Amino acid sequence: xxxxxxxxxxxxxxxxxxxxxxxxxxxxxxxxxxxxxxxxxxxxxxxxxxxxxxxxxxxxxxxxxxxxxxxxxxxxxxxxxxxxxxxxxxxxxxxxxxxxxxxxxxxxxxxxxxxxxxxxxxxxxxxxxxxxxxxxxxxxxxxxxxxxxxxxxxxxxxxxxxxxxxxxxxxxxxxxxxxxxxxxxxxxxxxxxxxxxxxxxxxxxxxxxxxxxxxxxxxxxxxxxxxxxxxxxxxxxxxxxxxxxxxxxxxxxxxx
Amino acid sequence: xxxxxxxxxxxxxxxxxxxxxxxxxxxxxxxxxxxxxxxxxxxxxxxxxxxxxxxxxxxxxxxxxxxxxxxxxxxxxxxxxxxxxxxxxxxxxxxxxxxxxxxxxxxxxxxxxxxxxxxxxxxxxxxxxxxxxxxxxxxxxxxxxxxxxxxxxxxxxxxxxxxxxxxxxxxxxxxxxxxxxxxx
Numbered sequence: 252x253x254x255x256x257x258x259x260x261x262x263x264x265x266x267x268x269x270x271x272x273x274x275x276x277x278x279x280x281x282x283x284x285x286x287x288x289x290x291x292x293x294x295x296x297x298x299x300x301x302x303x304x305x306x307x308x309x310x311x312x313x314x315x316x317x318x319x320x321x322x323x324x325x326x327x328x329x330x331x332x333x334x335x336x337x338x339x340x341x342x343x344x345x346x347x348x349x350x351x352x353x354x355x356x357x358x359x360x361x362x363x364x365x366x367x368x369x370x371x372x373x374x375x376x377x378x379x380x381x382x383x384x385x386x387x388x389x390x391x392x393x394x395x396x397x398x399x400x401x402x403x404x405x406x407x408x409x410x411x412x413x414x415x416x417x418x419x420x421x422x423x424x425x426x427x428x429x430x431x432x433x434x435x436x437x438x439x440x441x442x443x444x445x446x447x448x449x450x451x452x453x454x455x456x457x458x459x460x461x462x463x464x465x466x467x468x469x470x471x472x473x474x475x476x477x478x479x480x481x482x483x484x485x486x487x488x489x490x491x492x493x494x495x496x497x498x499x500x501x502x503x504x505x506x507x
Numbered sequence: 508x509x510x511x512x513x514x515x516x517x518x519x520x521x522x523x524x525x526x527x528x529x530x531x532x533x534x535x536x537x538x539x540x541x542x543x544x545x546x547x548x549x550x551x552x553x554x555x556x557x558x559x560x561x562x563x564x565x566x567x568x569x570x571x572x573x574x575x576x577x578x579x580x581x582x583x584x585x586x587x588x589x590x591x592x593x594x595x596x597x598x599x600x601x602x603x604x605x606x607x608x609x610x611x612x613x614x615x616x617x618x619x620x621x622x623x624x625x626x627x628x629x630x631x632x633x634x635x636x637x638x639x640x641x642x643x644x645x646x647x648x649x650x651x652x653x654x655x656x657x658x659x660x661x662x663x664x665x666x667x668x669x670x671x672x673x674x675x676x677x678x679x680x681x682x683x684x685x686x687x688x689x690x691x
Contacts, residue, residue: 295628296628298610298632351666353527353610353632355557355586356557356666358664402664
């Protein structure tokens with residue numbers, strides 16, 4: 252774990268993934284503009300917040316819900332996820348956390364890794380991904396939602412936050428891998444399937460995964476064309492409960 | 508659960524270190540309410556409540572607005588919430604609710620509660636009506652309604668509260684919080 256600066260952004264505890272780069276950029280960023288081509292038509296409050304993890308306490312919550320969610324689908328992997336993974340602590344990694352307002356219960360998390368400092372882990376698993384290596388990429392992993400069946404709104408809000416993070420940091424493509432059960436989900440979200448799959452993922456117990464790529468700048472238009480309900484939820488609805496710490500995000504993804 | 512006065516403790520079914528307090532029947536008397544809250548917090552010295560809620564016990568808009576203001580004025584680490592049933596929620600000016608940093612718990616949810624009310628964006632939790640729950644434990648169609656409502660609440664990210672009779676529910680219905688009867 253990196254040692255964080257005391258009092259940085261109000262945190263008195265060590266920050267996760269803090270680096271000199273992040274600290275040096277704090278005074279040199281502007282919050283990105285709203286990343287949608289259409290005006291918002293409504294504001295909607297949520298019973299939970301979604302934010303970027305910046306403290307060990309937040310990370311512990313994200314790990315808690317991730318382990319719980321994975322234990323349902325992959326019982327053998329669940330116990331191994333009860334502690335933070337090495338990836339969680341890397342400075343080019345962001346973890347998003349959904350937390351219930353009522354009681355602070357974590358109800359969802361998602362991890363984002365950029366390729367600004369090193370290749371994505373998936374790039375070593377699928378040769379075709381190498382053709383994207385000149386682009387700014389973010390890999391979404393470890394989506395975990397709730398103790399019961401995955402909540403549609405929590406999932407959608409985590410993905411909306413991830414999209415806004417990617418747009419704000421001018422990421423070109425989002426890359427995601429999933430088991431067979433996730434294939435229709437990614438297709439419905441207008442991701443492009445990488446040819447040659449499924450790919451056995453070495454860091455996923457060699458379970459075959461399908462890999463998908465999404466051009467971030469096309470996401471909104473694709474959702475609109477497909478008449479996906481995410482379009483209204485993303486582009487036409489403001490969610491003030493998505494709280495993105497842009498200083499943290501932009502320094503993690505080395506956006507200047 | 509909301510008749511009379513008293514403190515009711517709600518225990519998380521996921522995390523035993525999390526609990527909430529219901530202060531029943533005190534909203535007409537601000538001083539007694541604060542005293543009871545102090546009493547409740549004192550008894551929860553080991554497990555601090557994550558949330559505290561109470562019901563205004565009225566469907567009059569001005570009573571509800573007053574209850575929301577009082578809840579907003581409390582200084583507490585716990586999330587302050589006001590419990591409103593569907594009728595009271597509909598009678599309330601949403602601007603009042605949006606202005607206050609107070610959570611809304613939809614109360615007395617049963618088979619007659621419109622789903623559109625449950626999806627109202629200001630709601631953070633739902634509490635199911637005890638009579639409805641007792642019926643759902645023995646009646647298959649009511650059980651289906653309850654299961655659907657729990658699924659909806661879960662999809663929306665809402666917390667669910669239910670006073671569960673374990674012997675009758677067979678663990679079929681998973682609430683986020685269940686009542687612990689004897690807190691005093």
